[in-house]
Amino acid sequence: MQSVSFPPDALALPGIPRTARQFCSLSHGEVVCAVTISNPVKQVYTGGKGCVKLWDLSSPKQPLHQLDCLQDSYIRSCKLLPDGQTLLVGGEANTLYMWDLAASPPRIKGELVSNTHACYALAVKSDAKICFSCCSDGNIAVWDLHNQRQVQTFQGHTDGASCIDISSDG
Numbered sequence: 648m649q650s651v652s653f654p655p656d657a658l659a660l661p662g663i664p665r666t667a668r669q670f671c672s673l674s675h676g677e678v679v680c681a682v683t684i685s686n687p688v689k690q691v692y693t694g695g696k697g698c699v700k701l702w703d704l705s706s707p708k709q710p711l712h713q714l715d716c717l718q719d720s721y722i723r724s725c726k727l728l729p730d731g732q733t734l735l736v737g738g739e740a741n742t743l744y745m746w747d748l749a750a751s752p753p754r755i756k757g758e759l760v761s762n763t764h765a766c767y768a769l770a771v772k773s774d775a776k777i778c779f780s781c782c783s784d785g786n787i788a789v790w791d792l793h794n795q796r797q798v799q800t801f802q803g804h805t806d807g808a809s810c811i812d813i814s815s816d817g
Contacts, residue, residue: 670704671704671707672707673691673693673700673702673707673710675695675710676695677695677696678695678696678721679693679694679695680694680721680722680723680738681693681694681699681722681723681738682694682725683725683726683727683734685727686727686731688704689703689704689705690704690711691704692725692727692734694721694722694723694724694725694736694738695721696717696719696720696721697716697717697718697719697720697722698713698715698716698717698722699713699714699716699722699725699734699736699746700712700713701713701714701748701753712752714734714736714753716736716744716746716755717738717739717740720738720739720740721738721739722736722738723737723738723739723765723766723767723768724737724738724766724769724780724781725769726769726770726771726778728771728775728792729771729773729774729775730775732747732748732749733746733747733775734746734748734753735769735771735778735792737765737767737769738765738766739764739765740764740765740766741760741761741762741763741764741765742759742761743758743759743761743769743778743780743790744757744758744759745757745758745792745795758795759778759780759795759796759797761780761782761788761797762784763782763783763784763786763788764783764784765782766781766782766783766788767781767783767809767810768781768808768809768810768811769781769811770811770812770813771792771813772813773813775792776791776793777789777790777792778790778792779811779813780811781807781808781809782807782808783807784807785802785804785806785807785808786800786801786802786803786804786808787800787801787804787808787811788800789801
């Protein structure tokens with residue numbers, strides 16, 4: 648492994664972590680392709696083959712819940728909405744799943760069906776009204792989460808779109 652040099656001021660800026668340590672290890676059991684963390688950091692959601700596992704960091708030995716939704720396909724993205732009560736899940740399927748985390752046990756409260764074979768990444772606006780999904784056909788689908796329907800498609804990528812983010816000002 649080759650070391651990398653940073654500019655002298657790179658680690659001197661406010662808010663830049665200077666050290667890192669392992670807090671715990673989560674034994675998902677399969678390959679993990681997606682992770683999202685609650686704010687404040689209390690829970691972690693790990694997506695792998697066919698499911699998302701919900702972990703409580705105060706007791707990380709076993710997952711609190713397993714959210715089954717893609718059978719034998721891989722979860723590629725999961726996003727927690729700002730309310731902390733809804734989890735969006737996408738992967739190697741034409742359906743995005745909206746999970747109600749406030750229900751006991753958590754349950755699917757909506758399904759967003761797409762015309763593509765897979766969703767590789769998700770981004771949600773801070774007001775939680777709009778979601779963007781990166782599709783395997785190269786398009787970006789825009790979803791109205793309240794009405795659970797696709798409202799727009801951005802085209803332009805020749806291969807699958809694999810990542811997306813939204814600026815803090817929307």
